[in-house]
Amino acid sequence: MKFIGVDLAWTYRNETGICVMDADGVVEFLDADVYTNEAVVAIIKAHLDGPATIAIDAPLIVNNETGSRGAEGALMRSRIHGHRLFAFNSNRSYLSRTFGDIRGETLMQEIMKALPDIRIGFDSETSNIVETFPTGICCGLFPQLYPIRYKRKRKVPFEETCGEMDRLTGVFEEMEAEGIVQNLIEKIDWDLRSATRKSHKHLEDKVDAFLCAYGMYNIYTGAAEEKMFGSIEEGFIILPIKNE
Numbered sequence: 001m002k003f004i005g006v007d008l009a010w011t012y013r014n015e016t017g018i019c020v021m022d023a024d025g026v027v028e029f030l031d032a033d034v035y036t037n038e039a040v041v042a043i044i045k046a047h048l049d050g051p052a053t054i055a056i057d058a059p060l061i062v063n064n065e066t067g068s069r070g071a072e073g074a075l076m077r078s079r080i081h082g083h084r085l086f087a088f089n090s091n092r093s094y095l096s097r098t099f100g101d102i103r104g105e106t107l108m109q110e111i112m113k114a115l116p117d118i119r120i121g122f123d124s125e126t127s128n129i130v131e132t133f134p135t136g137i138c139c140g141l142f143p144q145l146y147p148i149r150y151k152r153k154r155k156v157p158f159e160e161t162c163g164e165m166d167r168l169t170g171v172f173e174e175m176e177a178e179g180i181v182q183n184l185i186e187k188i189d190w191d192l193r194s195a196t197r198k199s200h201k202h203l204e205d206k207v208d209a210f211l212c213a214y215g216m217y218n219i220y221t222g223a224a225e226e227k228m229f230g231s232i233e234e235g236f237i238i239l240p241i242k243n244e
Contacts, residue, residue, distance in 0.1 A: 001051050001124070001220060004044055005212025007032070007134070007205050008058035008107060010099045015202065016040060017209030020047045021217055025180060030187040032205035037103075037110045045114060051127045053220065054111060054118070055212040058104030059090040060131040061120075061235040066091050071230025071237045075136065078229070080241060081143035085136055090235070104131070121232050124220055134208040136239040137215040141224060142171060143242065151204055152197070162200060166192045168207065184210065215240040 007017035017032040018040065028047060035043070044054060062069065068089035075087050095102045108129055112118055118127040139146045149156065150165040169190050175181050188210075190203050216238075218224035224240035 001053065002028075002047055002049070003213040003217045003220070004047070004052055004054045005209040005214070005216075006040060006054065006056045006058075006107075007208035007212060008040075008056055008104055009034075009205075010058075010103060012036065012101075012103075015205045017205035017207075018043055019206070019209040019213040021181070021210075021213045023217075023220070025182055025217065027181060027183045027187055027210070030184070030206050030210060032202055032209065037107050040107060041110050041114050044111065048115075051125070053122065053127070053216045054129045055132045055216045055238075056104055056107065056129065057132060057134055057208055057212055058107070059095070059102065059235065060104045060108045060129070061232070062090050062092050062095065062102055062105060063234055064091050066093050069230060069235040071131075071235045074229040075133075075237055075239075080136065080139045080227075080239070081146070083139050083143070083146055085133075085139060087133065087136075087237070121236070122216065122219060122226055122228075122238055130216065130238045131236060132212050132215055133237050133239060134211040134215075136237070137211045138168075140227070140239045140241045141215065141218060142168075145171060150207065152200060158197060158200075162192055162195050165190070165195075165200065165203065165207075172210075181214070218242070 001023045003021040005019040009016045015032040016035045020029040072087040150168045218240045219226045224242050227239050230236035
């Protein structure tokens with residue numbers, strides 16, 4: 001089983017992060033660039049040698065024209081390790097009007113054309129495609145860190161955001177030292193001392209892609225339980241919840 005994380009950009013002008021991990025925790029590929037849907041599918045196919053779980057940080061199933069999906073509502077009503085999460089409310093009208101496309105839906109359709117045997121929803125035996133959420137993955141797998149504010153936000157000093165990124169990548173370094181993952185740190189290539197806003201955004205995209213892949217890897221190995229919010233029919237979000 002391969003685990004492929006995709007931090008999908010809302011538009012085709014921005015970077016998308018992609019991570020590929022194998023069943024031993026080896027990070028085979030990790031990068032972010034301005035990828036077309038066709039390029040994303042090509043990278044996925046290039047790393048397949050059997051079944052794969054493809055985890056995408058983007059709304060994949062959006063049937064509601066307005067309002068929000070049940071998936072976001074269920075997630076925001078729940079608590080994960082005692083924490084409440086906020087999720088972006090998705091609907092067809094807003095996504096189409098703002099971004100010109102519901103890109104997650106479009107990419108999922110392209111993947112399903114390229115891989116006809118893939119199914120929607122997590123499956124440990126066959127290739128599958130799921131929607132996930134990096135912030136929720138951090139909460140589910142690293143409750144000792146949460147909240148971890150490694151993403152740039154308005155009115156938050158850049159130095160503070162970099163410090164949070166350093167805190168998260170420090171945990172990644174510990175994971176690699178313990179043999180939980182391999183080849184991650186060299187592909188992250190983060191140096192707090194030389195960080196710029198551009199290099200931070202590039203790293204953020206890569207980190208989110210890694211978290212998408214790593215979250216499903218944890219469910220597959222039994223290190224975390226699968227928690228699904230919403231439904232396959234109306235839209236869903238799958239998160240890994242660390243076993244305590």
